[in-house]
Amino acid sequence: MQQPRKTDPLFVAVESELITRADVAGLVAGRLAAVRVPGLLSPARCHAITAALAAAPMDRYEERRVFPVVAKFGPAINDHRDAGDLREDYWDAARAAEKTWSTLGLSDAPRELCLAAFRAAWPDVAPGRRQRREMHVGIVREINAGLQVHFDDAVREYAGRLLDTDVVAQLAFNIYVRVPPAGGETVLWRRRWQPDDEDLRVPGGYGYDESVTADAQSLTLRPTLGEGFLFDPRHYHTVRPATDGRRISIGCFVGLTDDGRLALWS
Template identity: 40%
Template sequence: METAAELANAGIQTPAYVLFDQLTRDQLKGADLAQLAAGVLAALRVETFFSMDECSSIMTALQSCEMGSYDEQVVRPRIAKLGPAVYDFYLEGALSDAYWEHAAESTETRRRLLDGRDPLQRAWDLIGAAWGSAVRPATVGQKPLFAGMIREINNGARMHFDEVVRELPGTFDETPVCQLAFNCHLEMPAQGGEAVVFRRRWNPEDEQHRDGYGYSRSLVENSPRVSVRAETGDAVLFDPRNYHRVEPNAAAGRRATLSFFLGVMADGTLTAWS
C-alpha cells in the first residue's frame, strides 16, 4: 500500500488525517513520541541521536565483550546480543533466578562502553529531556528490570511482534498503556538492515502461521507498511505491537543497535526494559 507522499505524487487526493507514515527529525521531540504512542505515526527516525564518536567508542569497547545470543533453536538466523530479554527467562508466570544474575552482569559490562560511561543512561537522558520526565526501569516485584540490550542483527530478523501485556501477562508491577521499541544504530552497513513495520497487529488465528518466534509474511501482504533505513547514530522508534521485521545486510559491515522497550504509563511517565 502506498504512503501519503506516494499517493500525492500520483495526483491522488488523500484525507486530511495522517496515514501510516514515517517521520524523520534532527532531534527527538516529545510531541512526536506522543503521536507514535497514539498510532498516528508508523515510525520515528531521529538523525544523529548518538554522535559518530559516541558510536565508534561503544563499538570499539564492545570488541572486548563476550556476546551471547537468543536461543538458536528458536531464533534463526542467529542474533548476537549483550544482555537478557525478559521474555526468554519467563516461566510459569515468573522470572527465573538466572535472569537477575544475567541482568546484573550485563549491566556492569554495558555501563562502561561509552568511554567508561553507560550508553543507556545517555539515551535515557535524551529521551527524558524530550518527554519532560525521566525514564525509569520497569519493575517486577519492585526489582528493576534490565534495559539496554546491545544486539547485532546482520542476517535479518523474521517478522514478529512484541507485546508485553500479552506475552507476560500480570508480570510487571505496573502495566503500560502503550509500548514502543527504541533502537539506536551504533553501526550500519552501507546497504540493507532496514526495519519494516506493518500496520497490523496479532490476531488469534495468526498462530496457524507461526514458526518458532516468526510468522508468515502472507499475514501482512495487504497491510500498509513503512521501511526505515537508518544510518549510524540514528535512533528509530516504532510500536512493536505492529508486526515488524529486519532486512538482512546487503553490504559489508555490522548492524549493531542499543535496544530497549519504552512503556507509556497511565500517569504519563516512561518505563524501560529489554
C-alpha cells in the first residue's frame, strides 16, 4: 500500500513501561495513535496462561460473520448483538466463562489482567455496567488467520447506550500471550468510517474491503510476547495472518465515561 506523501506527526505509536494517565488521555485526545507496553506480562506468566488454556474449551466467533475463523474463550458483545441491542444470552455466556476459567488453576482471570493494566493510570477503573449488571471483561482470542479490516465503535453498534453511563471515548486493549514467529501484525490506518464506506462492506462479514483505507497513513505493530497494545479502534484496523504458529491475546474495550471513569467490557 502506498504511503501518503505527507504524514501526520500525531499518528504515531509510543512505548510505555506501564499504561499512564497521559497515554490514555493522549489516545483519547488524538495526540497519539497507539501505546505499546512491552513486557506487560512476563514470558513465564504468558506460558502459564497458554498452558492452562490448552485445557479450556474454546469456541469461535459466529462463523457466518467472522471469517477467517477466530477462536475465543468468553463472550464478545458483537456475537450477542441483535438490532443494536445486547441479547440476554450474553450474560449466560459471561457467567459460564467466568466459572470455567476459575477451574483452570490460574491466579489471574482475564478480567483481573485487564483491570490491573489500567489501575496505575486510572484508579477509577471497573467493569462497565449495563442495566446495573457487570459486563464481561477479558476475551481470549486466537487470531491465527487474520481479521477483516474493521473498526469498533459501541456508539454506532448499540443504538441505545451499551453501558449505563455515557461512553465519550472508546479504546481497544490487548495483551499478547502467545505470538507467532512471523506475521500476526496489527495494522492501524489513519482513517475512520464514512457513510460511503458501506459500499465496500465484506458481504456477510463484519469488515470492509481493504481498499477502504485507500492510501491512508498506517502503522504496523508486531506484538512481542507479553506486550500490551492500546489504540483507538475507530481507526480502521486489522490483524495480518500468522504465517505459522499461534497468536493468542487477552483483551477488552476501554470506555472513558462522562463521569471520568474507565469502564471495561468485552
